Amino acid sequence: MTRTPQTSPVPAVPDAPEASATTRSRRRWPFLAAATVAAVAVAGGAVAYADARKTVTLDVDGDVKTVTSYSGSVDDLLTSQGVVVDDRDLVTPTAGASLEDGADVVVRSGKELSLQVDGKDTDAWVTALDAAEALDTLTARGGDVRIVASRDGERASLPVDVDTDGPVAVVHDGTTDVIDGADDVEAVLAEADVELGAKDRVHVTDAANGEVKKHVAAAVADEQKQAEKQATKDGAQTEQVAATEAAAPQVAVVVQRVETKKVTTTTSIDHETKTKKSSDRYADLDPKVAKKGKDGERTIVHQVTTIDGKVVKKTKVSDDVTTKPVTGVLVKGTKERPEPEPETPTYSGSTRSIGQQMAAARGWSGSEWTCLESLWTKESGWDASAANPSSGAYGIPQSLPGSKMATAGSDWQTNPATQIEWGLGYIADVYGTPCGAWGHSQSVGWY
Template identity: 55%
Template sequence: MTSAPENTEPRPTTAETRAVRTHRSRRRRALIAGATAGTLVLGVGSAVAVSQAHKTVTLDVDGETRTVGTFAGDVDGLLAAEGITVGDRDLVAPAADSPLSSDAEVVVRTGKEVDVAIDGRESTAWVTAADAHEALNLLAQRGEDVALVASRSEDRADLPLQVHDGDQVAVVHDETVDVADGSDELDAVLADVEVEVDEDDTVTLSTAADAGVRADDLPEGTDVPQVAVVVQRVEVEQVTKVKEIDFETKTKKSSQRFEDLDPKVRTKGEPGSRTVVREITTIDGKTVSDEKVTSLVTAEPVTEVLVQGTKERPEPEPEPEPATSSGSSSGSSSGVAASTGSYSGSNREIGQQMAAARGWTGGEWTCLESLWTKESGWSHTAANPSSGAYGIPQSLPGSKMATAGADWQTNPATQIAWGLDYIAGRYGSPCGAWGHSQANNWY
């Protein structure tokens, strides 16, 4: 601060002498006004005296305005006297080296770095504005769609500016528009309308027009504010899904299995699984991002292995002459003439005798007994109404058994003889036929 000349009176310092100082200022202004022509020829010393005269000026610092009495000769001297340090990004008007006259207005705007979104692209910018409304006006020339982006700290939305000093603002949230006093910091404005935000939500400030605020959205008689605070609810969720992986099938050849048999399942195929985690982001309930986070095979599929026979089946033995029997049911006990001899007893006993004649005893007989018990219960009149299968071996159709004898419908020995030939020709043995029946429910 510049000191007063030696021939001036001491500088007033108390409220009590402020009236005297005002009076002196008026007197000096009258003297200066009365000597207008003379001011053109004033010497340097006279100019210094005028610059150090007491003045009353208006000082506006970031929107806070006050009246200041000062002896400073220029703007820089005023700021120094008031303890205001100006940085490179701050704004001072008039310029710091401008002469200071009484009733002048000095404006100081502190430069503040803000996050902005201009036409959909986010960046940072330095603004010298008192509030968000003024900042939006300054940034409007940079693009058509301009918004200030509040920084986030847990559940707090922060902006280094007041929202709109002295005016109301619209708060757009959760499909609702509220009106609040903008003469405060952003988090206080949100609290005023009881709007809470979490760490994922976004808070931006734009003009009410850009935010789509209309008079219909507001209480009747309420003017549409110039600034809108827009709260968007952001949800980020990870969704896990398990997808099935189909198994492959491979077929192997085997010379130990007859070629006319259906492939045998050696290893049962099992599907695998893949676990996919996706991150889905929604804004106000609408999906804006759906990204795959991980995709891992959590269970490998098991390849199914089939065995296909390549062994040729031998030619069937000549069919035996049909036997005769006076028995008519599985419980009958009478003599039956077969191609290789006579058999007697129940149908099951006749079957055991005829199987033994082929060498099928022990385990082979057990397989045969199980097979035809399952098929017909050893009844030579058993008929399947849906398929047409008939007799002890359940020939399909039953008339096939005519090759063993014309009495195929009534003679159990004839049916058994045909059935044994069929098993020998197709499966080789009763156990081969029984195994196929267990796997496929038919033979």
Template identity: 30%
Template sequence: MGEVLAAEKVPVGPRDLVAPGRSAKIADGTRIAVRYARPLTLTVDGQKRTHWVTALNVGEAFNDLGVRYEGARTSASRSVGIARKGLAVDVRTLKSLTISHDGTKTPVSAPVLTVGEVLARANVKVDADDRVRPALSSMVQSGSTITINRVSTRTTSANLFLPYTTIRKTSSSMYDDQSKVERAGQRGVKRKVVETVYVDGKKASARIVSQSVIRKPVSRVVVVGTKDRPKQETGGGGGGGGGGPVGGGVDSLNWSALAQCESGGNPRAVNSAGYYGLYQFSVSTWRSVGGSGNPIDNSAGEQTYRAKLLYQKAGSGQWPVCGRRLFS
């Protein structure tokens, strides 16, 4: 056979197909067929490989190579012929995948190559903020799952109060037990803008975008006196003892012990609940027994005298905690 081909100047290469075989003996009338090999370049799911085939069309070449590619998408139909110079064919095989998104799972079966193509085939839309795993440009394999997390951003603003400070000033024109508010304090206001990121509806993170003070705090100014208050002694007695006599055994009670219990023996004692002096009078009770002004503006003796009058009027129950000290 080879001698005949050589004599007829029919070139054949090692990949070419000759029938009958090259070493076969021939007789008169024998038909000799030569099918030349040609390159078929297949790019299957992005992987390129060149095959030398003697098939005359794509379908025959697939059969010779033992590949079926059922359900695949090819750039050339199986009936397309393969010329001597060769042919390039792009093949995307059929893949079965699952898209996990929006609380559901969507199955996809299609000849696709990348994640983006899978989503397009399933008509599942994503925006620039959404998280897609694997990435849109990633190649896919059959049986894999694509996960989409929906991401949204919300911007909110809130006003926060800024505390004010207190400035204390002294005045020698005021007694040391006196004070006054020269200027009321005012809280400041700060506006804060926060950006919150939600993933699939759940808060994932938050960051402060901006902060600005829209009103500065105003300090409170308090003036306190430094001048010593002069001691006043009227009606006799001091430190809770003595006071003008009222008779009836009242004068002999232990008024010093009562004063010590109520105020620590301090005629200038002030309770924030509205009680004053040695015996912690309210102003209304003080005046009910003939006192004038505020008890702390009166001497210890005067306060004791008014306390005796109160005892004569209402008994020791006026001092529910310390009243028993009168009898110690």
């Protein structure tokens, strides 16, 4: 709907006003205007021309004035006043109807609203004066209805005022303010000292909506306390203080803070451990660390969008291994450990005493020891350095030659125990027992 400006004086003829008085009035006409629902017939048929002068009230989107006119029809009246309507506007009485004296002619412009109904975006045309009236009509169908403000930079705008009749609640940044005397959504936000970021969202909803109901009720209660406190301070009577009541907003302007930023997180990458076998290391030893392993690191970047601190969208931007893990290496031995050599007994005392101990270790004691003692007393007198100059026999057992005793130890020339060890072995191999060797010696003179 548009108004056609008048550039020439209005003559005192039909279809022109003679006098007018303009006021601002709130008249609610809760109709949803749509091209297929409430089309306005602006091409009027034949209307009888009225000769009588008429005084009517013309209300164009809340701008009310009294007009004296000679127009015969509503259409003629609108034309004379420069009011142009289209199919989405609402006119009552209809544009083609006769204009009666004392009539109320109401024009409501069609306005397209961006809505969110139960979380889904849609559009609708309405002829409401403000968002409060539009929500009355739209919520009558049920569902959660929000009127979404358009954004341009740091500004927010609606094709309708917020509420031309009463206060407005502004829910923002965890608090709720109640604003009076500001119709335009931008003025409402300015009154509440709310500055918008480029991505912030603004919508208008019913103050009784579950989204804001609790916050609005708390804000109204606080306003009530402040009003009562001020009334008491001003010296009002008790009953006047009790009668003080803060007006409850019918609608709420909700500001949602939208932030999009990159969030970087890091996670650990476990390292592997490999085991190598080595024949140079004994199998009974614990594995040896040849190379220490080290965990790696993965860096993930997400583009995160939050609304009032809650994540609504998260998109992975990158996922990179920033530090590669280091594989650890263990060495496990496979070499079998040899059997430990038997400990060599330690003998002490005289050569005869050593001989007795070593013979006993073989089980030769008693008579066997007596035979052995007699045998080697005869041969060498138990002298470890005894040498036969004629035969070359040597040592306690008179080994011939003496070097044979090297099989018992490299110290055969000086160590009595080595000589005795070899001699006992010789007797066991050749004669079986000392008494066997002693008997042979007594028989033939040698053994």
